[in-house]
Amino acid sequence: MDAAGRGGRNLVQAVNRFIGLSVLSGALAAGLVIPLTGLVGVGTQKVSDAVESLPQELTTEPLQVRSRIFAADGSLIATLFAQNRVPVPLNRVSRVMRQAIVAIEDARFYEHGALDAKGTVRALIRNQTEGSVQQGGSSISQQYVKMSLVEKAATAEQRAAATAVTYQRKLTELRYAIALEKELSKDQILERYLNLANFGDGTYGVEAAAQHYFRTTAAKLTLPQAALLAGLVKNPTGYDPTNDAKRAKDRRDVVLRRMEELGVITAEQADDAIRTPVFDPKKVRKVPNGCAGARYPFYCAYVVSKLLQNPALGATPKEREHYLKTGGLSVTTSLDPRIQAAAQASINEYTSPRDTAVAAITVIEPGTGVVKGMAQSRPYGNGRYQTAYNYNVEKSYAGGYGGFQNGSTMKAFTIAAAIAKGYPIDYRINSPAQIDLSGQPFRTCKGYTKDPDYRPRNSTTSGDLTMVEAARASTNTYFLQLSQRTGLCAPATMAAKLGLYNAQSLGALDQVVSFTLGVGYVTPLMLSNAYATFAARGKYCMPVLVTSVRDKSGRPISTTSPRCRQVIAPQVADGVNRVLSAVMEPGGTGGRLTFGRWDLAGKTGTIQDNRAVWYAGYAPNLAAASVVADANLPYTDLMYGHTLGGRDIADPTGSGTAGPLWKTAMERAMRGLPLRRFTPPPAKILGGENTEPPAGNDASR
Structure with missing residues (x-):
């Protein structure tokens, strides 16, 4: 007899000894689910050495659990997962x-140890009869080990090794299963098994499967429902009822008859369950994965981008993304569905997805930085009249559009800088319809700048005006001269303190002669938060989108805590509020945008050639900024060939085009909020017909 023959005979003898004696050497029987022909030529010493070399303790990966993102009121915004799983005890x-x-799967589970000898012998006989692997003898413990090894596999090679039809793999499973049964009770193993198993159609774990197929919970599963799910585990794809309802029913009925055979249920119960329809396709509930299917996709995507910057979720963005999709996190955001609905309703009233122009609006709470709402005119998607761009945010992640030029909304920062330098709000400057500033120096933070050919004009009121009067009419030549007196460094520094930077390059705004009439690219999120600082009497807060993150056990995970600081003296902010309130008084550029008994302040913005129009405004309770713009490159004049709400834009202005969006959103968002007032500025800020620059200020000329 050759060596291979002797090896096969010795192995069979070893198997027989295991079955007869049930000793550990019987670990060899784990290989019996492979036809004996697959073991011929494998010496017992080799098998024994293989067993002895195996680790005894199974190290499992944490269950991949879906994470959820919630609005401030606890309503679900989105679900993120690599595997749709909800573990339950x-x-x-x-x-x-x-x-x-x-x-x-294992009728004698509660009676045998890690290996079911009877089941193994039964599998042996079947497999030897068929000449191939037709029936497995694996216990639930062994199956759990296999599933765990597959779950743990990080590469294709590791996955192949975890499912290979070899005696080495079966020995590995058995050795682990023996150790597992020493560590855990049968119930604990069954619990882990039911939470780990693949139940088809993208569901993992019995709870997610119950929700998915039947819109129920694992605790409320009926007999026919339970039998269907139990049948799925053997072949999650083949027995998936959404793929083949007849095959799924046949498998379910096999489970029911097996339960009847074992005396778990009666024949009558089995017959009744078999007559039950396999499932109702209308009740299948797909759980949208990610932000694309979320209630607020743009907001969701921006929240995720912020989470991926949080080092508490991992050392690298890739680790954070994995944790976010597998860690079972509960993320609570600042979004207020009521205010979000108000913003979206305004967008829907004045715009259409088919418009050539786009519109966006962000709403923020002063004094906290909490982002309450974020809406835009084009819905999320890749189709026609859809976009993946978020027009409200900076270009710091894949979906950020990167803002628009913001025109005269920048005058607010010149006003704040001037008041901080001691200019009263009744400070007068002769402001003609046109002014020649060609070659005139403007002080910057690093020296001087000039424009060799610059002759700006007014589009509204001219004359000998105070700061209040100039703001009411948005008089360009007044604010250009005021910024020349303060120097450009002061308003640029003021804007930076209030969170403004170039939303395209992410660098500082350029200190150019026309700074006060608009510079760089800013976003509705930036601008609304900057204006919220005035409403909060000079208290600036970083925008807050994520208010809490908890792990799957409910423990808090560190997030970026709200960062607020006093960046403007309260009296200076009070002065700005007084000046910008005039904009919304009768005769002001925002005079038609007032509502209710609220104290309101704001500023229009129209950039050169009407390529974008803005309205930014606030009450003590809320601040918002709206924009209507051309989002195509190169940007073109909104007056020519552009539509909004399905109609041609005949005369784009901050007050007439972007203003109604702001008013409707704010009016609805403010409903039910307490009535608050701006604090009046002190007398020294009000002034008294002061026409001279404060002592010590450089006129920069």
Whole structure:
């Protein structure tokens, strides 16, 4: 007899000794689910050495659990997952579900150890008869080990090794299963098994499967439902009822008859369950994965981008993304569905997705930085009249559009800088319809700048005006001269303190002669938050989108805490509020945008050639900024060939085009909020017909 023959005979003898004696050497029997022909030529010493070399403790990966993102009121915004799973303890799985899975997968689970010798012999006989692997003898413990090894596999090679039809793999499973049964009770193993198993159609774990196929919970599964799910585990794709309802029913009925055979249920119960329809396709509930299917996709995507910057979720963006999709996190955001609905309703009233122009608006709470709402005119998607761009935010992540030029909304920062330098709000400057500033020096933070050919004009009121009068009419030549007196460094520094920077380059705004009439690219999020600082009497807060993150056990995970600081003296902010309130008084550029009894302040903005129009404004309770713009390159004049709400834009202005969006959103958002007032500025800021620059200020000329 050759060596291979002797090796095969010795192995069979070893198998027989295991079956007869049930000793550890019987670990060899784990290989019996492979036809004996696959073991011929494998010496017992080799097998024994393989067993002895195996680790005894199974190291499992944490269950991949779906994470959820919530609005401020606790309503669900989005679900993120690599595997759709909701772990539950065994006492929250119906008794009939536990009975069904045990009946079909391992009927003697509670009677044997890690290896079911009877089941193995049965598999041996079947496999030897067929000449190939037709039936497995694996216990639930061994199956759990296999699933865990597959779950743990990080590469294709590791996955192949975890599912290879070899005696080495079966020995590995058995060795781990033996150690597992020493560490855990049968119920604990069954609980882990039911939470780890693949139940088809993208669902993992019995709870997610119950929700998905039947819109119920694992605790409430009925007999036919439990039998269907139990049958799925053997072949999650082949027995998936959404793929083949007949095949799924046949498999379910096999489970039911097996339960009847074992005396778990009666023949009558089995017959009744078999007559039950396999499932109702209308009840199948797909869980949208990611932000694309979320209630607020743009907001969701921006929140995710912020989470991926949080080092508490991992050392690298890739690790953070993995944790976010597998860690079972609960993320609570600042979004207020009521205010979000108000912003979106305004967008829907004045715009259409088919418009050539786009519109966007962000709403923020002063004094906290909490972003309450974010809406835009084009819906999320890749189709026609859709976009993946978020027009409200900076270009710091893939979906950020990167803002628009913001025109005269920048005058607010010149006003704040001038008041901080001691200019009263009744400070007068002769402001003609046109002024020649060609070659005139303007002080910057690093020296001087000039424009060799610059002759700006007014589009509204001219004359000998105070700061209040000039703001009411948005008189360009007044604010250009005021910024020349203060120097450009002061308003540029003021804007930076209030969170403005170039939303395209992410660098500082350029200190150019026309700074006060608009510079760089800013976003509705930036601008609304900057104006919220005035409403909060000079208290600036970083925008807050994520208010809390908790892990799957409910423990808090560190997030960027709200960062607020006093960047403007309260009296200076009070002065700005007084000046910008005049904009919304009768005769002001925002005079038609007032509503209710609220104290309101704001500023229009129209950039050169009407390529974008803005309205930014606030009450003590809320601040918002709206924009209507051309979002195509190169940008073109909104007056020519552009539509908004399906109609041609005949005369784009901050007050007439962007203003109504702001008013409607704010009026609805403010409903139910307490009535608050701006604090009047002190007398020294009000002034008294002061026409001279404050002592010590450089006129920069």
